[in-house]
Amino acid sequence: MATTEDTPVYLAADCGGSHCRVRLYDEDGMMLAEGRGGPANASLGLDQVMSEIFRATRAALGKLDGETIPLSRLHAGLAVAGLIEQERREEFVRIPHPFASMTAETDAFVAQLGAFAGGDGGILITGTGSCGFAVAGSEKFYIGGWGFPVSDQGSGARLGHLALRRALQAYDEILPSSPFCKAILKEVGTHPPEIARWSFSARPADYAALTRIVFTYAKKEDEVAVNLVRTIAEEINQLIRALVKRDVEEVHHIGGLAEPIQPWLDKSLGRYTAQPRGDVFDGALRLVNNRTGLINKSGKARV
Known part of the structure; x- marks a missing residue:
């Protein structure tokens, strides 16, 4: 990549509850490299969010061939899960950073911006986690x-x-057990006191990691697992219906659960499925170029 010190380089970040993904782009929108970090939901604190962004960014920069780009040359657009609380948003615009510029919004806002190209x-x-966001004419809402x-x-x-609650109910013989219940308990702890200790420090990402077991046993037609998947599918149906009720004509469904839950969703809602024009990284680039969202104008900080 032949650039000068004045050539802009763009950083687009997707910061979620399980991981943070960063992509670097040149001024023509060509992706240069990608890096990954750990959980970066705003609910974990902005210090952790920024730490994971830096880690993922350094991983991406380390993949560039033959050029060293300092953080001070990067224009950052961040899609941050959980950046919805007003106190957190006010903190973001004040937090020191090392980038040439830094703009952020919620992951849902940025994903919508990418999927519908601003429409x-x-x-x-x-x-x-989960979140819906829509633009319908002059109205924007979560x-x-x-x-x-x-x-x-x-x-x-x-x-x-x-899943974990249901497995404990099976252990205590409150409700019937199944192979799925035993598999969940084996994953977290053999006895309830161990599971209780695990829960004291468990993060949302730790609970989300158990979903692979749920879907594995649902495919095996384990009755308990099937009922849990049906419960979650109906909750997602409710979210889609809530969007549609607000005059949203197209809905783009994304996230780690979007694909495995698809066969379980209400088929009649399929007519609202959107064909996206871009993804969350496209939205992050639009965030930077359009100067949309939360713009951090603080002084620079060395990292």
């Missing part, structure tokens, strides 16, 4: 996204939490 439409994210455990219906964290 009308709704986005539904069901990953570790559905859910208030964080685990009070919100995040239809999410991986919600499904994992339900």
Whole structure:
């Protein structure tokens, strides 16, 4: 990549509850490299979010061939899950950073911006957490996204939490057991006291990691696993219906749960499925170029 010190380089970041992904782009929109970090939901604190962004960015920069680009040359656009609380948003615009510029919005906002190229439409994210966001004419609004455990219906964290509770109910012979229940307990702890200790420090991503077991046993037609998947599918149906009720004509469904849950969703809602024009990284680039969202104008900080 032949550049000068004045040539802009763009950083697009997708910061979620399970991981942070960063992509670097040149001024023509060509991707140069990608890096990954750990959980970077705003609910974990902006210090952790920024730390994971730096880690993922350095990983991406390390993949560039023959050129060293300092952080001070990067124009950053960040899609940050959980960046919805006003106090957190105010903190973001003040936090020191080493980039040439830094702009952010919620992951749902940025994903919608990418999927609909700035036009009308709704986005539904069901990953570790869940959130809906839509633009319908002059109206912009969120559905859910208030964080685990009070919100995040239809999410991986919600499904994992339900799975663990159900497995404990089976252990205590409150409800019937199944091979799925035994598999969940084996994953987290053999006895309830171990599971209780695990829960004291468990993050949403830890609960979401249990979803692979749920879907594995649902495919085996384990009755308990099937019922849990059906429960989560109906919660996602409710989110889609809530968007449609607000005059949203197209909904793009993304996130780690979007693909495995698809066969379980209400088929009649398929007519609202959108064909996206771009993804969250396209949205992050638009965020930078359009100067949309939260713009951090603080002084630079060395990292």
